[in-house]
Amino acid sequence: MMRPSQIALTTFYWAFIVYLFLPLALMVVMGFKDSNFIGFPINAWTTRWYVQVFQDTAVLQAFGYTLLISIASTALSLVIGTWCAVFLGPARFWGRALVFAVMCLPAVIPGVISAISMRIFIRAIGLDPGTGAIILGLTIHNVPFVALMVLSRLGAIPRSQVEAARDLGADSLVAFLRVTLPFLFPSLLGASIFCMLLSFDDFVRAFFLGGYQPTLPVLIFAELRSGMSPAINAISTVVLVVTAALGLWAERGTRRLKGTRS
Amino acid sequence: MATTSERTGNDAALIRPQDGTRGFWTRLTGNPAYQRASDLLLSSDRRRFWLLAVPALIWMFGTHLGPILTMIRISFLDSYPPTAGRVPDVTLENYLLFFQAPNYITPFVRTFVYSTCYTLLTLSLMYPIAYFLAKKLRPSRQMLFLLLLLVPFWVGEIVRTYAIMILLGNRGFLNIVLMGLGLTSRPIPFMYTGFSLGMGLVYLTSLYMLLPLYASLEKIPRNYLEAAADLGAGSWTRFRRVTLPLSKDGIASGCVLVFLISTGYYATPVLLGGPSTTVFAETIAGFFHVAGDKWPEGAAFSTIMLLASLVTVGLFLRLLGRRRGSLLG
Numbered sequence: 001m002m003r004p005s006q007i008a009l010t011t012f013y014w015a016f017i018v019y020l021f022l023p024l025a026l027m028v029v030m031g032f033k034d035s036n037f038i039g040f041p042i043n044a045w046t047t048r049w050y051v052q053v054f055q056d057t058a059v060l061q062a063f064g065y066t067l068l069i070s071i072a073s074t075a076l077s078l079v080i081g082t083w084c085a086v087f088l089g090p091a092r093f094w095g096r097a098l099v100f101a102v103m104c105l106p107a108v109i110p111g112v113i114s115a116i117s118m119r120i121f122i123r124a125i126g127l128d129p130g131t132g133a134i135i136l137g138l139t140i141h142n143v144p145f146v147a148l149m150v151l152s153r154l155g156a157i158p159r160s161q162v163e164a165a166r167d168l169g170a171d172s173l174v175a176f177l178r179v180t181l182p183f184l185f186p187s188l189l190g191a192s193i194f195c196m197l198l199s200f201d202d203f204v205r206a207f208f209l210g211g212y213q214p215t216l217p218v219l220i221f222a223e224l225r226s227g228m229s230p231a232i233n234a235i236s237t238v239v240l241v242v243t244a245a246l247g248l249w250a251e252r253g254t255r256r257l258k259g260t261r262s
Numbered sequence: 263m264a265t266t267s268e269r270t271g272n273d274a275a276l277i278r279p280q281d282g283t284r285g286f287w288t289r290l291t292g293n294p295a296y297q298r299a300s301d302l303l304l305s306s307d308r309r310r311f312w313l314l315a316v317p318a319l320i321w322m323f324g325t326h327l328g329p330i331l332t333m334i335r336i337s338f339l340d341s342y343p344p345t346a347g348r349v350p351d352v353t354l355e356n357y358l359l360f361f362q363a364p365n366y367i368t369p370f371v372r373t374f375v376y377s378t379c380y381t382l383l384t385l386s387l388m389y390p391i392a393y394f395l396a397k398k399l400r401p402s403r404q405m406l407f408l409l410l411l412l413v414p415f416w417v418g419e420i421v422r423t424y425a426i427m428i429l430l431g432n433r434g435f436l437n438i439v440l441m442g443l444g445l446t447s448r449p450i451p452f453m454y455t456g457f458s459l460g461m462g463l464v465y466l467t468s469l470y471m472l473l474p475l476y477a478s479l480e481k482i483p484r485n486y487l488e489a490a491a492d493l494g495a496g497s498w499t500r501f502r503r504v505t506l507p508l509s510k511d512g513i514a515s516g517c518v519l520v521f522l523i524s525t526g527y528y529a530t531p532v533l534l535g536g537p538s539t540t541v542f543a544e545t546i547a548g549f550f551h552v553a554g555d556k557w558p559e560g561a562a563f564s565t566i567m568l569l570a571s572l573v574t575v576g577l578f579l580r581l582l583g584r585r586r587g588s589l590l591g
Contacts, residue, residue, distance in 0.1 A: 005497070006398060009390055009391075009393065009394040009398055010394065010398075012390050012391065012394070013390075013391055013394050013395075013407070016387070016391055016411075016468075017410060017411070019465075020411065020414045020465070021414060022429065022435070023422070023425035023426050023428060023429040023465070024414060024417065024422070024425050026425065026428045026429060026435050027421075027424065027425045027428050030428055037433075038428065038431075038433070039431060039432075039433025039434065040433055040434065040435055040438040041438060080321055083314070083317065083318055083321075084318045084321070084322065086314060087314035087315055087318040088318070091311060091314070091315070093311075099319070099322065102322045102323060102326050102327055103322050103326065105326045105327065105330075106326050108518075108519070108522055109330070109522070109526070109568065110522050110523070110525045110526025110543075110567070110568070110571060111523070111526030111527060111528065112526050112527070112528045112543040112546060112547065112564075113333075113526060113546075113564045113567060113568050114329075114526070115528075116333070116546060116547075116550060116560065116561075116564050117329035117330050117332065117333040117561075117564065118329050119550060120329065120332050120333050120336050120342075120557065120561060121328055121329035121332045121333070123343055124332045124336075136325070140325050140326060140329075143321075143326075170291075171291065171300050171304055172304050172310055173300065173304060174287060174290075174291060178287070197416050200418070201416075201417070201418025201419060201420075201421075202418070202419075203418065203419050203420050203528075203529050204419075204526070204527075204528050204529065207528070207529070208547075208550065217418055217419070217420040217421075217529075220420050220421065220424065221420050221529055221533075224420075224424060224427075224533055225532075225533075232424065233428075236421045236424055236425070239417065239418070239421050240417050240421060243416045243417050243418070244413055244416055244417065246416070247412070247413065247416035248413070251409060251412075
C-alpha cells in the first residue's frame with residue numbers, strides 16, 4: 001500500500017517523462033505524414049521524406065561536416081582537458097583557485113556571449129570563420145567538462161600503483177602512460193561521448209563561427225526560419241536516433257567499465 | 263568482499279608488461295634522445311610541474327580568458343574591425359547607447375525577469391522529481407529512472423525546440439487535443455509567446471537543475487531523517503528542517519546553471535518567441551548580422567549582459583549564504 005505522497009510523486013515523475021518524450025514522439029510521427037503541411041490530424045502515411053533526406057546532398061554534407069567537427073573537437077578537448085586535469089590535480093601552488101576558476105569559465109558563460117566573444121577573438125587573432133574556428137570554439141567549451149570528469153577520477157587513483165611503477169624503474173612519463181592513463185580510461189570514454197554530443201548538437205557556436213558550410217543544427221535552424229518542409233521531421237528524427245543511440249551505448253559502456261571496479 | 267580480489271587482479275593487469283608492448287617501452291626509454299629529454303624535463307618535481315603548467319596555463323589564460331578580455335577591449339573602441347590607416351579611438355559611446363534607447367533596455371530587463379521566473383519554475387518542477395529519485399526509489403532502480411530522464415537531453419537544442427513547435431503550433435498536438443475535447447473552438451495561439459518560450463526553456467534546461475539537486479539529495483544520510491522522526495518530527499518538519507537545508511548546495515548550483523544557460527540561448531527565443539518576447543541575446547546578435555561596423559556596440563552589450571548575469575548569480579549565492587567560487591567544485 002503506497003502512501004499518498006508516494007503516489008503523488010510517482011505520478012508527477014511519469015507526467016514529466018511524458019512532457020519530455022511527447023514532443024519528440026510527435027516529431028517522429030510527423031516525419032511519416034503524407035502531406036506538405038506540418039500539423040495534425042494525420043490522414044495518410046509515407047516514407048518519402050526519409051527517402052528525400054537520404055538523397056539530399058546538402059543534408060548529407062552537413063551531417064558529415066558536423067561529424068568531422070565533432071570528432072576533431074572531441075579529440076582536442078580530450079588531450080587538453082586531460083592535460084589541464086593532470087596539471088591541476090596534484091599541483092599545490094599560490095593562485096590555484098584562480099586557475100581552477102579560469103579553467104571552468106567556458107562552461108558557465110552564457111552561450112551567446114561565449115560565441116560572440118569567440119567571434120571577436122578569432123577576428124583579433126586573424127582566423128577566418130569556418131571549420132577551424134568552430135573546432136576551436138567547441139574545444140574551448142568542452143575542455144572544462146573533460147577536465148572536471150578526469151579530475152574526479154584522478155582523485156580516486158591508487159597512489160601505490162604509480163609508486164610501484166616508479167620503483168620498477170618507469171620514469172614519470174611512462175608511469176603516466178602505462179598506469180594513470182589506463183586507470184583514467186572510463187572517465188575518458190565518458191568525457192569523449194559527452195563532448196561528441198555537446199559538439200554535434202551545438203548550435204550557437206557553429207552559427208556565429210561558421211563559414212559557408214552549415215553544420216546540421218545550423219541547417220535545420222535555417223530550414224525552420226525559411227518556412228518548414230516536412231523533410232525537417234525526417235532530418236530531426238535521424239539526428240534523434242543517432243544521438244540517442246550514441247548516448248545509450250556510452251551509458252552502457254561507461255557503466256560496465258565502472259562496474260569492474262566497484 | 264569478493265570484489266577486493268577482483269580489484270587487485272584488475273589493478274595488477276594495468277602494470278603487467280604486455281606481450282608486444284614490452285619491446286616498445288624498453289626501446290623508447292633506452293633511446294639516448296629520449297633519455298636526454300627525460301633528464302631535461304622530467305628529472306625533478308619542479309621541472310615536471312613547469313612542463314605541465316606552462317602549456318596548460320597558456321591554453322587556459324589564452325583561450326578561456328582571451329575571448330572575454332578581447333571582447334571587453336573592443337567594447338571601448340569606436341570602430342572594429344580596424345580599417346586600414348585609422349587608429350580606433352577609445353570611447354564610452356557604446357555603453358552610453360545602451361542607456362539611451364528603451365528598445366535596448368526592454369529586452370535586457372525582460373531577459374533577466376524571464377530567466378529568473380523560468381529558473382524558479384524549473385526548480386519547483388525538478389525538486390519533487392529529484393526528491394522522488396533520491397529518496398523514494400530503491401538504489402537499483404534510481405539509475406534506470408534517471409536514465410529515462412537523461413535520454414531526451416542527448417538531443418540538441420534545435421531539434422528539441424522544433425519538437426516543442428510541433429506540440430504547441432496552431433495545428434499542433436495540444437490544440438488538436440483541446441479542440442477534440444471541445445474545450446476550445448479555435449486554436450489557442452500558444453506559439454511566439456512567453457508561454458511557448460517558457461515551455462521550451464524548461465524543456466531544454468531542466469536536466470541542469472535535476473542533476474545537482476539529485477546529487478545533493480542523494481547524499482543526505484537516511485539516518486538523519488530517522489533521527490528527526492525519533493525526536494518526534496512529522497514528515498513536513500523533517501523535510502523543512504533536515505532535507506531542505508541539506509539540499510541547499512544543489513539548489514544553488516542548479517539555479518545558477520539554469521539561469522546562466524537560459525540567458526545564453528539564442529535559437530530558442532528566435533524560434534519560439536515573438537516580437538513581444540525579444541530577449542537580449544537577439545539584440546546582441548543583431549549587431550553581428552547587419553552589414554557595417556557594429557561590433558563595438560555588440561561587444562559592449564555582451565559585456566553588460568555578462569556583468570549583469572555574474573552580479574545576479576553573485577547576489578543569489580550571497581543570499582543563500584554560500585561561499586562564492588565553489589559553483590563547480
